[in-house]
Amino acid sequence: MMFRRSLVGVLALAAGLPAAARAHTDHGETDYGKPGDPKKPARIVQVVMREADGRMLFVPDRLKVRKGEQIRFLLRNNGEIDHEFVIGTVEDNRKHMKAMESHPDMEHDDPNAKRLKPKATGEIVWQFTKAGTFEFACLIPGHYPAGMVGTITVE
Numbered sequence: 001m002m003f004r005r006s007l008v009g010v011l012a013l014a015a016g017l018p019a020a021a022r023a024h025t026d027h028g029e030t031d032y033g034k035p036g037d038p039k040k041p042a043r044i045v046q047v048v049m050r051e052a053d054g055r056m057l058f059v060p061d062r063l064k065v066r067k068g069e070q071i072r073f074l075l076r077n078n079g080e081i082d083h084e085f086v087i088g089t090v091e092d093n094r095k096h097m098k099a100m101e102s103h104p105d106m107e108h109d110d111p112n113a114k115r116l117k118p119k120a121t122g123e124i125v126w127q128f129t130k131a132g133t134f135e136f137a138c139l140i141p142g143h144y145p146a147g148m149v150g151t152i153t154v155e
């Protein structure tokens, strides 16, 4: 919770908005869905993070989801350095990336984000309750421009 507060604060600073405006609601509902319920059925999607020839990537980097569908992301960092997986709107990720340029050691363990050390695995259960185009991205400075971004289409 400490981290959550500081992240929200940093994002609010970056966005020039009061912290409350950036915070999740009580139900965890966001513009891009909400934390999933691990007891309910979910489609499993495996995502690998790695570096390759000066690029950094997610495999796969494209996902189609039915509105309302719950996804269990099984994440694995096959790279040599830390990576993270952050689900968000394109706009949120841009703002968040700017905030991380001044706070590169920010650790993510929110319902929509996971940071993984090399060879580590992790899991996120997320329900996509809204139609639209969203992203999963690695917001560690330099990684997004190197290619660490994927598209989630909810329809």
Ligand SMILES: [Cu+2]
Residues within 6 Å of the ligand: 056, 082, 083, 084, 138, 139, 140, 143, 148
């Ligand atoms: Cu990365």
